[in-house]
Amino acid sequence: MKILIVGGGGREHALAWKLSKSPRVRQIYCAPGNAGIADLAECVPIKAAKTDKLLEFALENAVDLTVVGPEDPLSMGIADLFEKNGLKIFGASKAAARIESSKFFAKSLMNKYGIPAAKGEAFTSYDKAKAYIRKMGAPIVVKADGLAAGKGVMVCAEIQEALDALDLIMKDNAFGEAGSRVVIEERLEGEEASFLAFVDGETVLPLPSSQDHKPVFDGDKGPNTGGMGAYSPAPVAADPYMEKKIMETVMIPAVRGMAAEGCPYKGVLYAGLMIKDADIKVLEFNARFGDPEAQPLLARVKNDMVPVMEAVIEGRLDECRLDIDERAAVCVVMASGGYPGDYEKGAPISGLEAAGRMRNVSVFHSGTEFQNGAVAASGGRVLGVTALGDSVEKAIEKAYGAVSKIRWENVHYRKDIGAKAVARLNAPPRVGIVMGSDSDLGVMESAAAVLKEFGVRFEMTVASAHRSPERAQAFAAGAVDRGMKAIIAGAGHAAHLAGAMAAHSTLPVIGVPIDSSCLNGLDSLLSTVQMPPGMPVATMAVGKSGARNAGILAVQILALSDPALSEKLVAFKRKMSEKVDEKAEKLKVWG
Incomplete structure (x- = not known):
């Protein structure tokens, strides 16, 4: 079986690593790939957004299955293009990918089908958006409507900060066409989690919970990035009660809503969640594997991925069950200094072989290339060092042990990946x-x-x-x-x-x-x-x-002996009373 993987980051390296283990796979191509993927696949110099050239390559090389990693080609309709030409492809259609490519579409879907989310509105008018920010006050969240490589969401503590974000998106055109419309929302409190599932248009097959770390610095400080690390499972969402609630209130309604809107969803559906106690609200939907969530998740999935992906494409996912490694997995992203801002490229990387020899450790490449026969940093996020351990703490220890063996000039990484999980588990x-x-x-x-x-x-x-x-x-x-x-x-x-x-x-x-x-x-x-x-x-x-x-x-x-709990009880009683009042009001029509 010949497989083409579209993309060239850490997610795609993890996919290549996983698919290479399938006994059915004899050849993997990756476009464009990177220096790490080159060990597993033939890298093809075609950018992920060049969908016509990718189609031409797939037809010429008799590719049996194409797996799409990043969001850009999905939003451009690569799945529709390949299917039209009789090729099997794993990824959402252009219409379905709007759940990520348009935050306005996603917000409308959530409002229509009762999926819990932050309160907010979308604007194409700068002046109206500015007035809404002043009306709402701070803290507040300002989002570019379209795709912005994970950097188009700004959480603002002050009104002026929100207005500056609005200027950046709509006046400075920092994200191009993606910023022609903005979504402005209340800031949610709680702990974030990522919940991903395979979907065949009807059946939803969940993966384990995970948690990303967006801000660039320890303690969730600094600007947002594409993700500085992830781990699975995420204790905040890992128990059966929370998994069931997420499925029933978020994932299943979203999939049913997409089908009702005439754009059935097939592929991996990713819900970014904010969780406070048992309250769940959606921050965003993504139409693909997260990066870096894919790395720890795929490390834990024992299944051959080919039959699962085929079941998604053919609408028979109900026949599949996932076999999950009970161990925890942690991915630490090593980035170029200065990221997500300007950074230098070309620094040679040492220690990759030493880290790769460690048991239960995989070093996935995100932004690397060969220079003068050596692997060099070529992107903002460079490596995703991923480890399995019998507990989250042991997986963290192993991952950072591998990180310590890898060096290049001006490398940066967070030192607290998984800390929230440890604190929660030790409470x-x-x-x-x-x-x-x-x-x-x-x-x-x-x-x-x-x-x-x-x-x-x-x-x-x-x-x-x-x-x-x-x-x-x-x-x-x-x-x-x-x-x-x-x-x-x-x-x-x-x-x-x-x-x-x-x-x-x-x-x-x-x-x-x-x-x-x-x-x-x-x-x-x-x-x-x-x-x-x-x-x-x-x-x-x-x-x-x-x-x-x-x-x-x-x-x-x-x-x-707990004043905070006492306040919650007062609010709980008040809410019950309000519900009775609402029911009594409805019965007045009988009088």
Whole structure:
């Protein structure tokens, strides 16, 4: 099988590396490629935007599958062009690629189909955009509508900064035609995450979560770049509850909306998200693999990518399942000093072989070329050093160990890639959720959802008071030392899990009876509520409503010594009251 990869960055090197492992692939071409890709593919001197020449090459060389990396050729309609000429191509159509090439189109899609996003408006008039900025105030986000290589989004802390950004886009034409329209939005608070999925027009097959690092300096300081590093999984979005919510509120509605608009989406759909507690909002959509997210994601995917890509093209993605490496992956981008501004080219790079010899390390080239027989830096982002590890911390350690072996004049890289993940993973749980069987998860996830809504970290596990009494005892006895302030225990039948927790811990225990027998939860209710003196268990209602109340009660317990949580509870109660008022208002038509 002959494959043509379009592009020449780190993402395309990762794709070439992954596709080269397929037993079905005998030849890979890459246009234009780079010095690293040249080890795996025949590099063809055709730029990614030269779609007609790429078509000519594919036809002349009987290419069986073309894989498009960057956004520019997709927005120009390369997928439509190749399909029209009978060639198989993996990538979104021109109409579907508008989800990235026009922020106005994406915003309209999200508004129409109820996909959560920042409040904002689009403008073609400079004066109206300027007035809107003054009306909205700061902080505020100013975006060029079209493609700007990841640099057309400016987060502005002050009104004058936003007005300067507007001048840069609309008056100075810094991004050319991409800045003929601007989108101005509220600035969202929270932690960013990237969520990518294969899509065949209908089926959505998600990849693991990941997180990019856009600003050029440590601590998310400085101007935005194409991405200074990434890791997977991203703890902020990696648990089953968040993955399900992202799929149900973002990915599936987007794919259904695209189909309803007459431009079914096929390829990789990328949602850039802002997550605060359990609140998810879309920052942007991209119509392709992210760069550098592709590097850690492809490092974790065990599948042969050829059958998956073919299934996307042929509309049978429902037949596929992804096999994901449980290890974490971290990519550290090494860039030329001065990037994303002006930078010098041509500096020779040393240490590539030493880093490449490290186990579970891949050095993906982004901006390199051969000069006088040696590899030299030729771009802003030069390398993406990617490592696998048994934990995020170990993957970080390995990646930076490889980075330390590579040198060139005026090299720059962030030293805090993955730090947010480590901080989140090391934060102690404040609540423990324990259930007697994994079959109880459908009920107990309601408690977890509440804790997510309030931003309360929790630990969830399975431990039976009867089938694994030692495990249940150890969980309860060690809860205080692990930082917990309350335990939520759920079990069905006449199991005494909540009582076992109370017997081995001084923490408040909240019991959730679960309907799992012919007695419809009555046995569980009685075994949970009928505790002997000295062993109190705060017992909730049977089932999901009880689990949700258990989560709320746990938050109320924590809020006694946490003013921030107390404020969130006040807002929560107010919101419930407002919903009742809204429903009452709707019923007035019956009077």
